Amino acid sequence: MMKEKLEKLRAEALAEIDSANTLDNLNDLRVKLLGKKGELTALLKSMKEVPPEERPAFGQLVNDARAAIEEKLEAAKKKLSDRYIMERIKEETIDVTLPSDRRMIGHSHPNTIALDQVEEIFIGMGYEVVEGPEVEFDYYNFEALNIPANHPAKDEQDTFYINDKIVLRTQTSPVQVRVMERGKLPIRMIAPGRVFRSDEVDATHSPSFHQIEGMVIDKHITFADLKGTLAEFARKLFGEDTKVKFRPHHFPFTEPSAEMDVSCFKCGGKGCRFCKGEGWIEILGCGMVHPKVLKMSGIDPDEYSGFAFGIGLERITLLKYEIDDMRLLYENDLRFLNQF
Amino acid sequence: MVTSFNWIKDLVPGLAVTPEEFRDAMTLSGSKVETITTLSADLAKIVVGQIKTIEKHPDADKLVICQVDIGTDTIQIVTGAPNVKEGQKVPVVLDGGRVAGGHDGTKTPGGIKIKKGKLRGVESNGMLCSIEELGSDRNLFPDAPEEGIYIFPEDTEVGADAVAVLGLDDTIVEYEITSNRVDCFSVLGLAREAAATFQKEFCPPETKETGVEGDVNDYISVEVQEPSLCPRYTARVVKDVKLAPSPAWMQKRLRSHGIRPINNLVDITNYVMEEYGQPMHAFDLDTIAGKKIIVKRAVDGQTFKTLDGQERTLDSSVLTINDGEKAVALAGIMGGENSMITDQVKTMLFESACFDGTNIRLSSKKIGLRTDSSSKFEKGLDPDNALAAINRACQLVEELGCGTVVRGTVDVYAKGLEEHHIPFDADWINAFLGTEIPKETMLSYLARLDLKYDDAKQEVVCPTWRQDLLAPADIAEEVARFYGYDKIPVTLPKGEATMGGISPKRKLERTARRVAEYYGFSQIMTYSFESPKVFDKLMIPPLSSEGEKDTKDRLAVPIMNPLGEDFSIMRTISLNGMLVSLATNAARRNKNVRLYELGNIYLPKALPMTDELPEERMQFTLGMYGEGDFFTMKGVVEEFLEKAEISGELTFTPEMTDRERPYLHPGRKADILCKKQRIGFIGELHPVVAETYEIKERVVLAVLDLPAVLSLQDKEGRKYRKLSNFPPVTRDISLVAPKSILVGDIERAIKEKAGEHFESVVLFDLYEGDQIEENHKSVAFSITFRGKDKTLSDEEITEAMERVMKKLKEMGLELRS
Missing domain, CATH: 1.20.1270 (Substrate Binding Domain Of Dnak; Chain:A; Domain 2)
Structure with a gap:
């Protein structure tokens, strides 16, 4: 039941x-x-x-x-x-082609992006990033770099003066001297920063721009080391196939001195409008630190040698992004900044 | 510096390279070639023809028919040129040839091809051409007609290559010479470099003894009162001067250097200046009073008329050349109108001197007159070159037959340059360069440059024109550039490894960038110098007022030689660049603009500036308009300071007078404090300032002083706090508070009194209006407690809340009923 x-x-x-x-x-x-x-x-x-x-x-x-x-x-x-x-x-089907709800992340200045890359390369090679004052003693900007009073190079650089002894630095090279004076050896450093020259503003000039100084001081540093280091830098920055060419030049604080060209990264060296048909683009100045400069900074040139180089940051930025007018870098139009 | 390629080849006869090969090799050995311009690049098949007959064109009034003898043949050419006559010798472009451009001087890249054809029915087998069509101009060929065909001198060979006859069969090489190579500002200097580069013989002109008649001392005496400013003064005299055009070869050379031929005397001085790099001056000796030259400083306020007709005011720093009575030239810069060579000249005085480069540079700057001569002197010339040059000039005077050179030279030679002796050590050079170049090879490079080697002393002896060579490193460079920079090996530095890295300051800047960009701010760069008017635009009170904090912003470092008032002081406050950038974006209708900058301000230690450098403080400046408000910006600031790992509580205080931060909205501004230190400020831009900058939108700004932030960074670094496994308890309270009490103060009181189990306080409601007593506001908070190691009891929480309420009551708050 x-x-x-x-x-x-x-x-x-x-x-x-x-x-x-x-x-x-x-x-x-x-x-x-x-x-x-x-x-x-x-x-x-x-x-x-x-x-x-x-x-x-x-x-x-x-x-x-x-x-x-x-x-x-x-x-x-x-x-x-x-x-x-x-x-x-x-x-619940949606139209995936509708516009995104994207968060607006800001952009670094193109100069900063280029500088980041340069810094990264040199930090990887054991370089310390250091800074020095933008308002600098005449001594560090000129004299300690083997540019004595009344040297024509002082005129060439169109210096802004604060008074007899103080200038707006015309180059980042004074940082070399300041680092050498610290007396800590060996040295591998780069010093990026703002520099000033009294050039009127136009498409290729600005009274304020940036340089990246570099210096290595150690025992037995050779011109061959300078070539090797900068060739490596150029390959890292512009691509593995980049070739470099060193031409003799003159800077009061290096001897021998050179300018370095890189093979045009647009045409690979064949010659195009970008490199003005030359196949090469001038990138930086460099040389072996002048023994007089070493001595003035308290380093014995018989024991130590070194090399130094100076890179124009804006030059790298303009080349890298194919920007044709330097004024854009300081105008700060968001439509420009947002492209980087 | 430019040189004619043909001129260089004359001095280096073995040079058999193309201009392109020359450019590349010279550049690699240190004489950088900027451009090479082949004058005949766009010219082809142009010969000297002689016009035999001219007939009228049957169908055109302005055209004529010429029968032209071109040496090998006679051809018919129709031309419209107004100046042709029978018997004239003219440039003829043959069928298939090319000219450089049009009559008006405009050049056509690649040239214009000329073909035979019919002009109004009459056959024409080529073209007669003007100097402009040949790619040159009347400045360099003063004898060319203003309009029409160029006419050759009568003795020109018919059928010859017209391009060669005119000297256009040349290539102009333009160099960038560095300031240390004074000797290379001359054709001889560059030819010596070329000879060394291509390992060919260098054949400079041989200077023979000149002047057989008379004695120069009967004509002139020289006194140098300032030997330090004039290490050498040489003078020679030419009598029975016969002015005439210089010969074609000299004119060609001068033209190729862009110098207009004038007459034999002027041309010689210009020629020698190009060849030797030594400026010379020629005086009409009959204008020189007292038969003497005195080199001395000008008197302050002295005026002098230079040969360009300008009246110049001098001072005692300017060196002048004087005769027995008056100034006759500005030393090394320009001669005077009173003593210049005219067509009537009979006896002439040549001056070839060496002046102090720095003095010439400063004088030329002071007077505002920079000439070819002064720009050569200011580089610092070799006194030995002065005598060589004047002798060369006198030799040319004799060769060209433009006068009789008087025997002898007046030579006041205070001090010459020394030959530098530099120790030579091949092993050291190899170690320095990283090479293995044999010693003999090195010495062969040096010998090509006329650097001698003293084997006994193991020294290199440098000629006086190589003052730039001072130390072994300089010799290493000479070796390196002729060995070839490209052949030096490529290695990386060996030795002790170093750690790369960036400073805490730069790390903080990177944190600032990261946070700012996360919140949608893009980085700007603005100038470090600005106008003192910025202080007025920002409504900063005048300095004289009280010495309050913000008036100190007006204490800026001035630039002695600014580009203009707009760039005349170093900024003491970072806002102007930001506001200008925001205004630029607003004017271009960019919406929702968020910008940040990392840049220094410059604070003088004392004014006027002493010999202490100003303090440079990196400012992190944020500015925005469009979406978002004060509290958006406040969030960015808090986020940054959190990520910057500062230790200490952060407060935003509006407690300041209207005179402080006067550029901010009085009701919407705050100083940012941490451990009682002001580390920055935040606020909305004062509407009046916004109007000044022509920004119509509300602008929110924040500035953080990074050195201050850096000093507050937690040195210990972050440490982990244990996570509690016990539940949180939240109590909400709704309060009525007088309007004047700040939410921040209430929150602080709650935190202070809520005791050890306090976890967080969140404002969840804020109300002002009808239901609330006048001048009061309603605020409601959620307060959360949590025990670290136990579940909290009701009693514990009630007790904490009572403590909080007691404190709030003291502050004047009441629970909202």
């Missing part, structure tokens, strides 16, 4: 689950069947009507029925929720 009741309940329950078509229906069914006051629970409570010897077998039957119902409920629930998800997905 109880057994039939159970069978009937089980069959009806499974059928009801099959026909349930919402999660709420399923939940109601779960309560109705398996809840504290549910039908199956009620049946279990009426166990006492079953003869004691049949109770274990009946109990087993009830449990089987319960398991079957639960399993069926679970399956139905999964099926229903899958169907819901599929329905939701259908409604």
Whole structure:
């Protein structure tokens, strides 16, 4: 009698689950069947009507029925929720070509980006990045660099003067002297910074621009080391295929001195409008630190030697980004800055 | 510096290279060639022709038909030139030839091709051409007609190459000579370099003895009162002067250097100046009073008329050349009108002197007159060259037959230059260059430059014209440039390894960049110097007022020689560059602009400037308009200071007078403090200042003084705080506060009193209006507590809240009912 009741309940329950078509229906069914006051629970409570010897077998039957119902409920629930998800997905299609909700990250100045690259290359080679004052003593800017008073180079550089002894530095080279004077050897340094010359503003001139000075002082430093270091730098900055050419030049604080050209990175050296048909682009000035400069800074030129170089940062920036007017760098139009 | 390639080849006869090969090799040996210009590049098939007959064109009034003898043939050419006559010798472009440009002097790159054809029905087999069509001009060919065909001298050979006859078969080489190589500002100097570069023989002109008649001392005496400013003065006299045009070869040379031929005497001085790099001057001796030359300083205020007709005012720093009565020339700069050579000259005085370069440079600057002569002297010339040059000039006078050179030279020679002796050590040079060049090879390079080697003393002896050679490193350079910089090996420095890196200051700047850019600010760069008017634009009170903080901004370092008032002081405040940049963007209608700058301000230690450098302080300046407001900017500042890892609590205080930060909106400004130190400020731009800068939008600014931030950086670095596993408890309180009480102060009071379990306080509501008592505001905070090692009890929290409320009541706040 109880057994039939159970069978009937089980069959009806499974059928009801099959026909349930919402999660709420399923939940109601779960309560109705398996809840504290549910039908199956009620049946279990009426166990006492079953003869004691049949109770274990009946109990087993009830449990089987319960398991079957639960399993069926679970399956139905999964099926229903899958169907819901599929329905939701259908409604949720978006137009992926709509404009993005992009966060506006700001931009570094192109000079800074170029400087970062230069710094990274030299830091990788063991160079320390140092700085010196922009308003500088005449002594450091000229005299200690073997440019004595009345030297024509002083005129050539169109210096801004603060007073007899103080100038706006015309080059980053005074930092060389300041670092040498610290007396800590060996030295491998670069010194980026702002420099000033009294040039009127035009497409290729600015009274304020940037240089990156570099210097290595150690025992047995050779001109060959200078060539190797700067060739390596050029390859890292302009690409592995870059060739370099050193031409003799003159700077009062280096001897021998040179200018370095790199093969045009637009045409690879064949000659194009960018390199004015020459295939080469002038990049920097360099040389072996003049023994007089070493001596003035308290370094024994018989024991130590070194090389130094100076790079025009704007020159690198303008070349790198093919900017044709230097004024753009100081105008700060966001439409310009946002391109980098 | 320019030279004619032909001139160089004359002095280095073995030179058999193309102009391009010359350019490349000279550049690599140190005489940088900037450009090479082949004068005949656009000229082809142009010969000297003689016009045999001229007939009228049957159908055109302005055209004539010429039969022209071109040596090998006679051809018919139709021309419209107004100046042709029978018998004249003219340049003829043959069929298939090319000319450089038009009559008006405009040049056509690649030239214009000339073909035979018919002009109004009459056959024409070429073209007669003007000097402009040949690519030159009347300045260099003064004998060319203003309009029409160039006419050759009668003795010109018919059928000859017209380009060669005119000296246009040349290439002009333009060099960039460095200031140390004074000797290379001459054709001889560059020819010597060329000979050394190509390992060919250098053949300078041989100067023979000149002057057989008379005695120069009967004509002139020389007294140098300032030997330090005039180490050498040489003078020679030419009598029975016969002015005439100089010969064609000399005219060609001068033209190739862009110098207009004038007459034999002037041309000789110019020729020698190009050849030797030694400026000379010629006086009409009959204008020289007292038969004497005195070299002395001018008197302050003295006036002098130079030969260009200008009246010049001098002072005692200017060196003058005088006769027995008056000044006759500005030494090394320009002669006087009173003694210049005219067509009537009979007897002439040549001056070839050496003047102090620095003095000439400064005088020329002072007088505002820079000439070919002064620009040569200011480099510092070799006194030995002065005598060589004057003798060369006299030799040319004799060769050209333009007068009789008087015997002898007046030579007042105070002090010559010394030959430098420099120790030579081949091993040291190789170690310095990183090369293995044999000693003999090195010495062969040096010998090519006329540097002698003293084997006994192991010294290099340098000629006087190489004053730039002073030390072994200089000799190493001479070796390196003739060995070839390109042949020197490529190595990397060996030796002790060094650690690369950047300073804490630069790291902080990188943090600033990172945070600013994350918040959408882009980096700008502006000038370090600006106009003193900036202080007025920023409404900074005049200095005289009280000595308050901001008036000190007016104490700026002035530049002695600025580019103009707009760039005349070093900035003491970083706002102007930012505001100008914002204004530029606003004017160009860029929306939502956010900019930042990392740049120094310059604070003098004392004014007027002493011999102490000003303090340079790096400022992190932020400016924005468009989306966002004061609190957006405040967030950026807080984020930066957090990432900068400063230790100490940050406060924003509006407590300042209207005279402080006067460029900011009085109700929307704050100083940023940490550990009682002002590290910057933030605020909205004062509407009046915004109007001055013509910015119509609300601008928010912040400036952080990076040295101050750096000094507050937590030296210990960040340390981990244990995460609590216990739940937080949050209590909300709603308060009514007098309007004058700042939320920041309330928050600080809460933090102070909430006790050890306090975790955070968040303002979640702020209201002013109808439901609130006048001059009051409603503020509501969520206060969160959390135990580090236990779950907090109700009692503990209630106790903390009571402490907080007690304090808030003291401050005048009430719980909102």
